[in-house]
Amino acid sequence: MPELRVGERQWSVAAGSNLLDALNQAGVAVPYSCRAGSCHACLVHCVEGLPSDSRPDALSDDQRQRGWRLACQCQVVEDLRVETYDPLRDGAPAEVVGVDWLSATVLRLRLQPERNLRYQAGQHLVLWTASGVARPYSLASLPGEDRFLEFHLDCRQPGEFSDAARQLKPGDGLRLGELRGGALHYDPDWQTRPLWLLAAGTGLAPLFGILREALRQDHQGDIRVIHLAHDVSEHYLAKPLAALAASRANLSVELLTATELPAALAQLRLVSRQTQALLCGHPDSVDAFARRLYLAGLPRNQLLADVFLPRG
Missing domain, CATH: 3.10.20.30 (Beta-grasp domain)
Incomplete structure (x- = not known):
């Protein structure tokens, strides 16, 4: 043995x-x-x-x-x-600069790293508490514009990290683990193509950063954002999304609840086979979005997805 x-x-x-x-x-x-x-x-x-x-x-x-x-x-x-x-040896220090609730269940955490972190919209980081609890979270912030790293924590269920995060206050320290790039990103080659961003729950976090990156690069194609939440109160970025849509004629935002999803999916139609789709959230929601898009004729190589896997 x-x-x-x-x-x-x-x-x-x-x-x-x-x-x-x-x-x-x-x-x-x-x-x-x-x-x-x-x-x-x-x-x-x-x-x-x-x-x-x-x-x-x-x-x-x-x-x-x-x-x-x-x-x-x-x-x-x-x-x-x-x-x-060992996060003390292998990780990078960061200071909590903001902790506030975006809804009854979504906690926004903002961190200032001790050293500048080079990242792209759509990536994620492993965060470590002082007690050694580690979880990966997607970045909602936009490099070059936001002076902090922003994360949206789903606190609907109890968890070691989310329970600890509830107790954080400005000035507290965390450690940053490895920066990872998942499937999600913005490609300048997509600039004239329709761009669909479909999110469930806090799967909106990385897509919010990617949306702002697309707007910063003056994306010319139509941009469609769909956010699926358990109920109306959990559309936690409704106001900033509405403000962005009001300033850009090519941006539309749709807010759906779970009961509205089947009808919305049934009506989903592609306006162009050049559409690029980015999906993020719980596996069941991502799978439902993806299956409908494939049935609507979206080529598989034009769909990118990250799933937030339940801890097992």
């Missing part, structure tokens, strides 16, 4: 064991969120030996050469010595 070592601790595990499970079951606290290789909360550093990796494409060549792996995607197949991600 392979031996797994962390610090001074060493124990045997069954060959083929999932590395994340083997560590957590032994009391080595490694955070995780999606277990799908997307959030990167479970980064570990392999010091000696290497695990079998089912998602080698999830990390850059440089990260892999330096021994970083995503524990949720790895199996222990030989003796292995790892170091867990």
Whole structure:
């Protein structure tokens, strides 16, 4: 049986064991969120030996050469010595500069990093609390315009990170983990094409940044924003979206609730097969949007999606 070592601790595990499970079951606290290789909360550093990796494409060549792996995607197949991600050593410091409620369930968190962070609209970061709780969150801010990093936290359900975030106040510190680029971004080559941004819940966060990036680059095609919320009160960016739509003739905004979604999807029609669609939110909502768009004739390579996977 392979031996797994962390610090001074060493124990045997069954060959083929999932590395994340083997560590957590032994009391080595490694955070995780999606277990799908997307959030990167479970980064570990392999010091000696290497695990079998089912998602080698999830990390850059440089990260892999330096021994970083995503524990949720790895199996222990030989003796292995790892170091867990230490936010104090490996992360970047940031100060809380704003915490306020955009709705009854959406908490807006604004952070000022100690060092300038180069990022693009649509990317996400792993945030670490002082107590070592880590979660990935999409950036809602726009680089070059906003002087802070903005995140929209869905607090409908209790959670370790959201519970801790409720207690934050300006001046508190957090640590920033790895900056990740998901599928969502704005491409200047899309400038004359219809652009559809379809979001569910706080899936609106990265699309809000992408929308403003498109407007900053003077997007010429029609832009359609659809936001799906549990009820009317949860259209938490209704006012800023309305203000943007009032200033741009090519921008339309539609706010839907869950009960209105089936009828709205049934009426969804493409005005151009050149339409570029970006989707974000809960997997069920993203899947419903995507299936309707494909049925309407949207080519699959013109749909980009990020899903907010429930913690499992």
